[in-house]
Amino acid sequence: MLFAIVAVPFFSGMLMFLPFSKPVRLWFVLGAAFAHLVFCGCFWRSMPCSEFNEFLTLDPLGLIVLSIISGVFCLIAVYAIGYYVHEQRSNRTFCACLLFLLASMTLVTLCNHLGLLWVALASTTLFAAPLISFHRCPESLEATWKYLLVCSVGVALALMGTFFLAFAGHEVQTLFLSDIINGKILLSGRWLKLAVIFMSVGYGCKMGLAPMHSWKPAAYGQATGMVAALMSSVVTLCSFLAFCRIGQICAKSGLSDFYSSLLFIMGGLSLVIAPVLILGEGGLKRVLAYSSVENMGILVLGLGFGGLGVFAALFHMVNNALSKAVMFLTAGSIAQKYGSTRVSHVRGVVHAYPVTGVFLLIGLFAGTGMFPFATFHSELMVINAAIISRHYGLAALFVASLSLMFIGMTRIIFEMSQGPATAPVLAKQENFWMNVAIALPVLALVILGLWMPAPLEIMLRKAAGLLTPGVV
Amino acid sequence: MLLLKSIVLQWLYVGLMAPFLCGVIIKTKALVVGRVGPPLFQPFYDLLKLTRKQNVYSQTTTFIFRCAPVVVLSSLLILSLFIPLISQPAPIRFAGDILMFVYLLGIGRFFLIASSFDTGFSFAGMGASREAFFSCFTEVAFFMNLIILALLAQSISLSQMIGASTPLSWPLFGPALILVVSSLFLILLAENGRIPVDDPATHLELTMIHEVMILDYSGRDLAAMLYGAMLKFLIFAGILVPLLVPVRLGQAFPDLLVFTAGLIAIAVLVGIIESIMARLRLNRVRHLLLAAFALAFFGFIVTLWSRL
Amino acid sequence: MIRFAWQVPFGEFSLKLDPLNLIFLLSIAVVTLCAGLYAGSYMRAYRGVRSLAAHAFFFSVLILSLVLVVTANHVLLFLGAWELMAVATYFLIIFHEEKNSVRRSGFLYLIATHCGTFCLLAMFFLMAQAAGSMDFDRIAATAFSPAAASVIFILALLGFGVKAGFFPLHIWLPHAHPAAPSHVSALLSGVAIKIGIYGLCRIIAIVPTLPDWCGYFLLMIGVVSGLMGVLYALGQHELKKFLAYHSVENIGIIALGLGVGLLGRTHQQPFIAALGFAGGLFHVLNHSLFKALLFFSAGAVMRKTGTGAIDQMGGVAKLMPWTSGLFLIGALSICGLPLFNGFVSEFFVYFALFQGLLLFPLKSAAFCAIGILSLALMGCLALACFTKVYGIVFLGEARNPDVVTSTRSPQDRGLDLPAGMFFPMLVLAGLCIWIGLCPWFIARLTWQAGTYLTAVNPAFISGQKIFSALGQVIAVSFGLLGIMTMVLLFQRIGSRIAALPRRETWRCGFSGFTPRLQYTAASFARSILECLKTILVFRKTGSAVLGEFPARVSLASGVHDAAEDFVFRPFYGRLRDLAKGIQKNRLRYTQVYLIYILFFLVFLIVLKFR
Amino acid sequence: MMTTWINASCILVVFLALSILASYRMAGMIHLFAAQSLVVGLVPLFLRQFSLSQNDLMIVAITIVSKSFITPNILFWAIRHVPTRAEVKPLIGIGASLLVSALLIAVAFWVAASLQLPGLSKSNLVLPCSLAAVLLGFMLLVTRTRAISQVVGYLVMENGIFLFALSLFDAMPILIEMGILLDVFVAVFIMAIVVNHINEEFSRQPMTLVRSKMGENT
Known part of the structure; x- marks a missing residue:
């Protein structure tokens, strides 16, 4: 079963290279995405056993990330159908890379062996790179190159960390997560510390945490709306999953406060750098990129607080994926209509395209955690966890950076959404498919905000239980 | 019924005494410079003359201009009921009547200033602006004195403060009382537009404050306004006299005589000041009023010090 | 005490009605009703121009969130409703979004409330962490250490202060009001600001053991906000901005009342505490009434004249007699003059201050003295402000003929503004006079709220002293009315000779008078503002008149915040x-x-x- | 005996990395990289003194084939269009970069020594040499402006990591080995494609001087 869920997208990706017409390929992608979603559905009902001699297993944490991935991917597939109505370029490589990306992300959530985890993460980077250089213009190529370079160096460091981890096991050099968790082997302190540092810096590059975030504004700025949505909401989640695995290992071997201090440094840095840089930004997607950096900081901080913080971080992971999807997809549809997302070029979106304008505002309020949306609860729970675990300094930093982010984002989005409408360069009317793809996550966010479905809560508690032995 | 009798008596006394005091001031000003001056009851004759005259209203005025004299006069008539005639208790006395006292003055001032705008001419506006400016200082100084008197008399009713059977003993509270009395006297001069602050007799447009605000009134309205000003002078003097008189004779009539003598003495003093001093330059008046506030504030410090 | 609760995944949300939020609910009910009616006809002019659906939607969301915030009994529900209110108000403010200034002021408003909200976040979570639950009743039951109580109070002051508009945090207020349509700014300054005060009262009720420096600090905030608010208002030349700064002054008076209440509570003087709180809460209700009335009439005037600059207007009373009458009632009650409701609530606060002066130990007596003096100065400056605005806008002659066009013919007795706008203003004016002349019902309500806040068994505090004083005040007011009618009869009926025909105002012989010679707002306020030049940053710009044939010269003076x-x-x-x-x-x-x-x-x- | 062979190969890897840093022409860099990967590929043979299991042989073969032959050919295909073969302007001169690399090697050895990491039974030279190779690859990647030389720098880093992995482990599952090799290979492949696009787009300007207006207006 597990192998099937990885194989289906991979092989359909291979099929993409056959000479189909554009719409057929898109419907094929939607079909594959839907199949993937069905697989996840039945996983939710009954947790599958591990396969492929222990390499692929599914635990609650993996299941949550997997379901987010398939959910967002379906949205992207629906959105792509609407997007390609006005797009001339052939989507052969685009669809192929999308499906390969889906396969590698599924692999990340399933793998029980840290080496395999590294392979899957490295492949997500590689498959995402062609998606960024969608427009073939100098800037997008430069952005792709920057993304490839920084992420490959990061992944290389992570590989070194993985080897240090393996080496930490002295006689029994195994990288099987299940062995480490069940305490079969004893990990020596110094090697493990070095391994944790290398892996967190490496996967931190991939995730876009503070000092290593420089590729995000360029990459998300240049990628089209749907690719940026996919990357910001889901691809970064895979590296957050790697962080959780490292957290599990550290919790097992008693290094959790060492690891928490590491996370506080990285999370704190992102919460400081992102709001300051956002004030100088002029483009919508670049602003959203910094918001993504800050949300990654929030996730990492939540992980560091432990106890209630982990539950809040996982819940925020779900909400962040949805809200980033909404914001970037709206940015994509604006980019398609106006040819640009810079504030100076785009004005009065609410008047020209009412539905997209309203989605833009909803995205803003969802992203910054306003009441009816679920992000309000998750951000409050993280702050609550901060105060409960007595990290008042971090709580204050958290609150300050949230308000500065709010200022930065509202400045851009209000300028764009209101005021006298500038004539759109490529005057197109709103597309049904694209709006459906944006409406679904908004609906999900509002539902999650007002009422927490029971199965999700149970799964979140079990996943949080993996990371922190304490009762959540 | 007792209340009605005391109100009628009070109004009778105050109603006749107010114009008389105005006559006394004018008479003293004349005598000081060697003139014979108009008869003592000249204000009565003026008021009667004015009531027979016709009202002339300008086109730019609205209902505010007509009801201003009514409000001013009636508020001052009510205020006159707050004053205890030494042993004769004031008809209106309750805890917190000082607030009512000040804000009744306020409503009179509101309509006076509004009516001066109504004429639509810049001199009236000038007078209104000065009135609003000076009233800020006088009201704050007045409240400062009320605070001191409340601390000394341990009560917040005007008639308790100044009309109590046993007056505030000078030997005990001497220094504070001197400061209070002098500050109240300065406030009296400012509030009624007497010489150092404003010249009641002048008609030079640029210098008038109170005169210019009622410049456009005629006939009965002017009579009401003038009579209100006289009442106001009596009220402020009526607050000052009981503080100055250190002893209470007990029966109503002799105390009343003492009260009247006190009022006349203050009127004569004001007349003398008006003839020997000239009007202060307008930006100097602010310092005079700040002096009044300083005196009161010093008194407040002294009372707090004594209670320490 | 009515409590209604329902289950939610994170716990149990609950709403509660108690004497404290009864006052706020009352003011919300009245003002939103009048604002709704007023908006009905005020917005008719925009029917074709702009979609009113969104505006109506956010208006109802605002009302819902106002009621929710005031009755919320759970931290998350309170914060959620608080943010909903902030967002709904934002979208109401930017109704005229095509104008740049409107968008910028809306943006400033949203940032200010949002940063305030984050302070509240930290405060509520500190309290929840100490109490172990998010329910207000459970939080009220826990005893807070003095250090925790002072941290909570500081955060409350910051968070609620931004919303209420205490002096340093008020900067969004003068920008938001002129930008918003009149009924929204009436709702904003009549009710939405009071939610900040409500939050502060809720914290005072929840944490009975506040350290004693809080009372002094709140009193001083009241003094500073009041004085600075009214002084800035004096220097304004735009009608709505003037009213906005005046809200800051009234918030100062409310804070003064609450400050005295806190001092009373710390010095174990339950009567003074209850009186101070009751005075503050009474002023909350009164202020929401007359401030809404003033904003409605300001809206009607600006709709007729097309501009907000008071120096351009003049003689509007002849053009709009009904509106000017209602504005006069609002002005008289906001200055706290006897026949109207403003006086009654200021009487409560004064009474509490004077009692404090007599009964408190030396240090707090001095603070009460400062409170009395500042309240007196505020009253006086408010009087100067409103005479200035009323005189310059409504009285005198039209300064700019194309702004205040033709005057009405005297026979035209009809309303000068649509009935839909006139009726709510009439209701508010009626309420102001009714509370001014027979305040028993409202006074008793606020007294209960005051005793609720002093957290002392109400049986021990008797309101007899204040209610008897109030009875006397009402008697004197009716006496004043009686004498006024007497004098009026004497003035009108007595004179047998008919009045002469109306002529030009006597201009002391000056010829060539133009309406522009009349006093303007700047010249009226110059003398007062000049002597406080440094504090108020009062600056005059413009050049002197030079040379034999002087060129066109302009002089402008204004106050910078x-x-x-x-x-x-x-x-x-x-x-x-x-x-x-x-x-x-x-x-x-x-x-x-x-x-x-x-x-x-x-x-x-x-x-x-x- | 076996440890001397391992030490020799480690020294050789570091030496080759240094020579890549010193070389001017890109073709020369690629050849040197091929030699280095050959040396790294042979390390498992020394490790087990010719008593190789079946999958060890397979790993060695695949590593050598992919890293020494296929990758250099891809790189040669990629630089086919680049007109100027020489490095136009490295950020810091060759002399300076050699000095810095010497310093980096010293740092690598100091770090390996100061961390007192237990369990380096096989050979105490492996950790410092692999760290040195990684740092040199990093240095190459950072100081060169040409896209191709950056790719070579990245591959030298990979070789350093592989040196550490192969020499210290015996029980590394075959699947992971293959996965890692596959990933590195695909990485190079995609980088080469992107470099091609860049060359078509810019024809003349070097990579870093591109600061023209923001295309799709981020």
């Missing part, structure tokens, strides 16, 4: 330049980012392996 120009704008500007600086020299070489990564790695290794 110190809090805004010297605190917030430079801070935001510097932050923006920092970000722009970093943005400008964005590194061209990709590799430098890699060096950052290497340095970070080495830094972590050194840090962790030392």
